[in-house]
Amino acid sequence: MKIxxxxxxxxxxxxxxxxxxxxxxxxxxxxxxxxxxxxxNVQRKLGPPIISDEMNLxxxxxxxxxxxDTHDVFDVVNAHGGIWKGQTLFYGPGTNSxxxxxxxxxxxxxxxxxxxxxx
Numbered sequence: 001m002k003i004x005x006x007x008x009x010x011x012x013x014x015x016x017x018x019x020x021x022x023x024x025x026x027x028x029x030x031x032x033x034x035x036x037x038x039x040x041n042v043q044r045k046l047g048p049p050i051i052s053d054e055m056n057l058x059x060x061x062x063x064x065x066x067x068x069d070t071h072d073v074f075d076v077v078n079a080h081g082g083i084w085k086g087q088t089l090f091y092g093p094g095t096n097s098x099x100x101x102x103x104x105x106x107x108x109x110x111x112x113x114x115x116x117x118x119x
Contacts, residue, residue, distance in 0.1 A: 046092030
């Protein structure tokens, strides 16, 4: 599953830079200020975010949402820059795999970095 399929063509058209592109990893910079609408598109494909600006993921939350492999997921997330305040993390089903998608809004509120990792 490519980033374009996950975020939707209308957002992918705002592509500014594609930094990495391989079978299991993509990193792009989009020029958009519509983070809320982009996250709605992603949620339709991957389900609700694990971490967003409004929530923090605790050990109790991890257990409650049923992720048996959260340590593996967070090891991968941390190896790719981690998730910090104001950033969003999705984890959901891909075509034949699991997908991690990280959204990092920029301070200018007009750009964001998206990282997609296939497990």
